[in-house]
Amino acid sequence: MDNNGEIQVFGHTFVPYLSAEDISAAVKRVAGEIERDYAGREPLFLVVLTGAFVFAADLFREVKMPATIRFVRLASYEAMASTGEVREIMGLDTDVTGKDIIVVEDIVDSGTTMHYFLSDLKAKGAASAEVCSLLFKPEALKFSEAEPRYAGFRIPRDFVIGYGLDYDGYVRNLPAIYTLKK
Numbered sequence: 001m002d003n004n005g006e007i008q009v010f011g012h013t014f015v016p017y018l019s020a021e022d023i024s025a026a027v028k029r030v031a032g033e034i035e036r037d038y039a040g041r042e043p044l045f046l047v048v049l050t051g052a053f054v055f056a057a058d059l060f061r062e063v064k065m066p067a068t069i070r071f072v073r074l075a076s077y078e079a080m081a082s083t084g085e086v087r088e089i090m091g092l093d094t095d096v097t098g099k100d101i102i103v104v105e106d107i108v109d110s111g112t113t114m115h116y117f118l119s120d121l122k123a124k125g126a127a128s129a130e131v132c133s134l135l136f137k138p139e140a141l142k143f144s145e146a147e148p149r150y151a152g153f154r155i156p157r158d159f160v161i162g163y164g165l166d167y168d169g170y171v172r173n174l175p176a177i178y179t180l181k182k
């Protein structure tokens with residue numbers, strides 16, 4: 001740790017942005033919203049790997065209700081820039097027909113990933129599908145339906161790392177969130 005908790009990652013300086021305490025409070029708040037909205041139902045949490053695994057582990061333990069959890073791994077790529085495309089690296093291994101789905105994401109940026117995944121869930125007969133994302137960058141959103149129903153924090157369009165979010169595969173294990181120093 002440098003001055004003011006700054007850290008160096010691959011030659012770039014990152015500054016503390018959301019503390020572990022901030023994150024924990026947001027997780028509890030979002031869990032409470034979900035408990036209230038899904039009272040009497042048994043939601044299926046679908047966690048989008050890899051980034052959301054840390055958030056999902058904390059969130060799932062805060063949600064005090066009958067619920068199940070599964071994992072998918074999606075990769076978005078912009079090779080066809082105008083359309084965007086989302087690949088399933090590890091697909092659904094459960095029937096979603098008639099289920100109330102909560103998609104757990106680390107961050108919704110352009111919304112491309114959620115745009116494709118939500119339409120896939122609807123096509124597969126999910127009763128409902130909502131997005132729960134720790135972070136949301138409203139200014140970057142291209143697909144309005146991808147706006148998270150549940151969001152821990154609305155943040156500016158800056159690159160953030162930690163608490164599951166990576167920089168080239170690293171720093172997912174930082175317990176707090178850092179933003180690139182300007």
Ligand code: 5GP
Pocket residue numbers: 051076105106107108109110111112113114158159160161165166167
């Ligand atoms: P979207 O499909 O919404 O454009 O992109 C979502 C994905 O982009 C996230 O799941 C995440 O992998 C990546 N992403 C977007 N913004 C950031 C960021 O600030 N930091 C990191 N580490 N990944 C990001």
Ligand code: MG
Pocket residue numbers: 048049050051052105106107
């Ligand atoms: Mg992600």
